[in-house]
Amino acid sequence: MTAKAWETNGKAARTVDEVFFQNDAVSLCLLVHRRAKTMRVVDFRAGPSRAKRMLVLSLARREDVEKVYTLVERDEVSTWIKLGFAKEGSIPGFYKRSDAFLLGRTVPPTGDDDTQHPRDSEVRIAIGGDGDGHELSSPAESEAHIRAEKTLVQAKKLAKELLGRALPSAKVAPASDADVKKAIAATLRSGRALTTFEPFGRDVEREHVVVTSRGGFELYASIESQACFGNAFLELLTAPRSDAEKTATVAAVGALVARLVAQGVVSCFSLVPSDDVRLAAAFAAHGFRRTGLLQNHVVVGGERKDAILFSRKLANPADD
Numbered sequence: 001m002t003a004k005a006w007e008t009n010g011k012a013a014r015t016v017d018e019v020f021f022q023n024d025a026v027s028l029c030l031l032v033h034r035r036a037k038t039m040r041v042v043d044f045r046a047g048p049s050r051a052k053r054m055l056v057l058s059l060a061r062r063e064d065v066e067k068v069y070t071l072v073e074r075d076e077v078s079t080w081i082k083l084g085f086a087k088e089g090s091i092p093g094f095y096k097r098s099d100a101f102l103l104g105r106t107v108p109p110t111g112d113d114d115t116q117h118p119r120d121s122e123v124r125i126a127i128g129g130d131g132d133g134h135e136l137s138s139p140a141e142s143e144a145h146i147r148a149e150k151t152l153v154q155a156k157k158l159a160k161e162l163l164g165r166a167l168p169s170a171k172v173a174p175a176s177d178a179d180v181k182k183a184i185a186a187t188l189r190s191g192r193a194l195t196t197f198e199p200f201g202r203d204v205e206r207e208h209v210v211v212t213s214r215g216g217f218e219l220y221a222s223i224e225s226q227a228c229f230g231n232a233f234l235e236l237l238t239a240p241r242s243d244a245e246k247t248a249t250v251a252a253v254g255a256l257v258a259r260l261v262a263q264g265v266v267s268c269f270s271l272v273p274s275d276d277v278r279l280a281a282a283f284a285a286h287g288f289r290r291t292g293l294l295q296n297h298v299v300v301g302g303e304r305k306d307a308i309l310f311s312r313k314l315a316n317p318a319d320d
Contacts, residue, residue: 025051032063033198036299039065048082060107069104089292089309093267096229148274148293155280168213170251175210183220191301192238197222200233211252230266239279246278253282266315274306283310
């Protein structure tokens with residue numbers, strides 16, 4: 001087993017570790033996010049095996065992780081369902097000409113490894129359509145989706161109210177590492193940080209920017225991209241607290257999307273806490289669609305929350 005660590009901006013201690021594990025049965029890379037207590041699994045050897053599932057869960061417990069997830073192509077979805085993971089969402093065009101699928105599970109206590117082993121017929125998510133249809137059967141998951149659906153309905157209503165209204169001008173500029181660290185530290189202290197810009201993937205490029213608008217509005221954002229696939233993970237450091245900030249955030253997301261389009265990005269996605277109507281409205285206003293719900297996936301102000309996965313295809317790779 002080998003490990004590589006990143007220092008996340010604004011934190012003195014290591015917050016993300018890249019752990020490699022390989023033996024005769026499995027070959028894995030684990031991205032362990034310390035702050036959110038999540039772990040992404042990158043599997044280099046396809047196929048289901050009990051050894052793989054037990055290893056992932058035991059390493060998650062060792063690393064004090066509460067949520068494990070993976071991102072795979074369509075043909076690997078059934079494999080991870082057999083390993084006890086549930087389909088939680090999709091990212092259209094993530095691999096430029098094909099979609100990516102997110103599957104996750106909470107980490108059960110020691111000895112309860114088989115308590116979350118759903119069959120494909122038991123946990124389903126509508127994927128391949130417009131991304132707004134979800135069908136799940138367990139009570140806990142239904143409750144989570146009902147909450148997210150209420151947020152989405154309200155967000156679309158707010159976004160519709162902005163149609164035809166002039167938005168404030170929003171300017172995007174590169175952000176220095178020092179300024180990003182200060183901003184992260186301040187928002188962590190206040191409990192407003194949605195993220196600390198932890199890596200989502202491996203071998204990626206990351207750009208930090210700051211968006212400004214009238215009235216002293218300032219929003220730090222991060223764009224993590226993979227040029228080979230033309231995708232981008234867009235993260236906003238904070239969510240709007242008022243209607244004025246909501247309108248400015250809508251303008252900011254629009255400016256960021258325009259920047260990504262100019263850079264040739266094909267697919268863009270972002271995560272929004274499932275109870276944040278104003279932030280969801282900022283993405284809904286620019287054509288982002290809900291393409292999943294990641295349960296217990298983010299931590300805001302010390303509270304673990306579900307996250308709505310918003311996605312938008314910005315270009316058709318067939319036009320290249």
